[in-house]
Amino acid sequence: MTELRLTQYAGGGGCACKIPPGELDDLVAALARRDSEPVDPAAELLVGLDGGGDDAAVVRLDAERAIVTTADFFTPVVDDPYDWGRIAAANALSDVYAMGGTPWAAVNLLVWPREKLPMAVAAEVLRGGRDVAHAAGCQVSGGHSVTAPEPKYGMSVVGMVHPERMLRLDAAEPGRPLTLTKPLGSGVLNTWHKATGTVFPEAVAVMAELNRDASRAAVAAGVNSGTDVTGFGLLGHAYRMARAAGVTLAIEAGAVPYLADARSAVTAGQVSGGTRRNLDWVAPHVDFGGVPEDERLLLADAQTSGGLLLAGEVPGYPVIGEVLPRGAAPVVVRG
Template structure:
């Protein structure tokens, strides 16, 4: 198994496989009116991380799915990353994952069953850590390896966090550094330095479980996780849903320091430019090169959190206990000419 390079069997990698925001919007258009259901609190009417069903007793059920092709060569680590990424959607709503089922595609004519077993073992490992048993799933013979989860979670509806409820003046925080797309691209092309091995994987396999704690803080007004659309893409969804703009201080955005060397050599994921083409007209950059960081497709990225100033000290104290950078990266502003301004 040491000689297997899973990334060689897929045309894309991780959340970089996502369909671009502009193309996805086109696909989701419909001439038919959307049906409405009174118990669906979060569904087709917004671009949130998961759907939420009101149980009528003050609690809700969260439902989500996420899957992709390999972003690393090691099968166990691929399984861990895919599971961490899928479960993140529940944490991003402030909820607790309670159950998962696997989505699994495998090229049985190219890769042996023992490699597939390691992918599934990686998924089970993360589900166990999250308190979310992997209880079944569905598998198909597919041209490229695919793995992910459909996850069910629960939530006290008083603690539900959405991505479209930010308020003016909210400070913005990001719980993981950016740059995993750049590091993963360098690794896939055989250019990753030995001393940088494992940096991206460690980030991508770190659960966003802090989302449950943030759900208990009333001053956390909005939350989402940052994945394939990059920081700007997911912040844009927050801005549009909240009818606001945002100002980002580029120098305060956490970024893996190692990525600059790879950017200088041109290791930029193709998804970065697809992202910019989709939403760049809504953004004013400080410098043209900012987009290579801010549009970098993240796989299993951190939480983007909008916090009222009255709750800043509480949230920052929580971040410090988890070893997370407690520096705000920006602020929600009244809607202006641009949805996002980078300074």
Template sequence: MDDRHETRVEAPRLTSLSHGGGCGCKIAPGVLAELLATQASPWPNAAFADLLVGRETADDAAVYRLNDEQAIVATTDFFMPIVDDPYDFGRIAAANALSDLYAMGARPILALALVGMPIDVLPRETIAAILRGGESVCLAAGIPVAGGHSIDSVEPIYGLAALGVVHPARVKRNSTARIGDVLVLGKPLGVGILSAALKKNVLDRAGYDAMVDSTTRLNRPGIALAQMSDVHALTDVTGFGLLGHALELARGATCGIRLRYRDLPWLEGVEALARQGIATGASARNWASYGAEAELDPALPDVARALLTDPQTSGGLLAACAPHAVEDVLACFRAEGFVRAAAIGEVVGGKPRIVVD
């Protein structure tokens, strides 16, 4: 039985209540870097020796070693509506938050809900449907929503604080790629463009269904990838777009990355919408933040920049693996239903930079 139902009073479109949606709400990477530069050292002193992963490489979650066999992985992620259906919004936000755990190779164990809602604007039934949507995804991941926190806010906000566990030796970081590694992407790209089309009322039902299917698909392959020694680095592609998150890999490993544009998988209809000028504001902000560290082949389509910087909500895992392990990595993705997973580039020598040809 579907948990969705009609609200009892006329409710405003969720996307009409927010200035941005999904991971497109993220603070631009350049601005974020400036803010974090004013903070204390991300790895202060030996008193935090069990903090295996902090914010030093802009990784997906924090990792704290409990003992020789267990490390706790902690993350939080929340945003404003990317869709108008409240149940779908809850599902997408929850899947997106849990993705950070999978990107570290962790198995989720519990979540806490983070809820900010305009109580006098949205019907109670709408808010309840958002919460049910998030809980449904957590149940699919095998974990409870064990509590949370709520506030009355101007814009609707929903997400999770999530915890997972992993063996300390199997943590997958975004900073440990090796020269010669092949990059494998788990999901097709284009969520931001589809969400922008939805907000402009030009997205058809097929496009909407494809967007929701992609953004609610849990990145569970991350657990199996953590067991593979030939997978050297792992992250997920979210609000900074493919270029931004690939650049984080490059910076962490102090190497370059070459992407093959022809091999990039796109959600159906995305390229056509991009040619019509559909894009998010976050795409331009992303390019302004890191475009100087990217080189795009002049022969690429005019829309390449917008597509490569498109913010992905609940995007795919990006794995750096040894060349001989590519088929095993692809098989790992496909066993979980990620049929569009693809090898899209490689790690190369040189300074941290992204080349797309």
């Protein structure tokens, strides 16, 4: 299986294969129109599309319990099938952690070119996803599979959160520090891996790492606003948070942590189309000052299974900026 290069079967890689953020904004805006409502809804919707597009939907069960539900899947981001499964599962579970919740149960979502790739490889992908979900204390049972020319894998996840202790996109308040819980750079390193086959063990480990501990620490610290940093890059997700809350997020470029080889990857030109689209989309909403182009690309790098961006200080994780009252630009990058 080590000789098989799964990334060569995909047009994009990981979260870089998402629909471009500007197009997605238009699509979600059309869906969010209040021209249709549930008939006699069984539960109250606490978080949906109105908050600016949170990481998951939340419906209330009672005063102390709410259900978190999400789904996430993508094309191969690494060649090793077991690692791809681990990363995809961690990424799907992250949506629940980004809401401050705990994942309870998941089902697999598998798209497989069965005439091109052995089913034994698919089994390794599923095994990787199961192992990460089980490490999170999350049950995995069944799922749905279809055949198609390009492989994709992920999970639909259901979790639980206290309605008064959620992390929301629209709750960032001026005066709060900004915390980032994982280093950036997985996008450019995944692009390099796809082009050359070079394996970056640190990137794999970071992408497969659960956001569980960071989420729990944030909730314990009284943080009430956050999101996970994935396909739209740090800048894209910061802009969405600032837009939803009506604030400005100021990012200290020198304080942002990066994976060891990330800068070398940009210098070598290993930048995905998704990252460049991210930067084109967010640039009109960002005051970059004198920050150079390579730094802008890294800040817009399309992450896969990235960390949490939190409006509050969380012990053990780096502070990379602060929340300000709304200014001329929703996001400011200080060099």
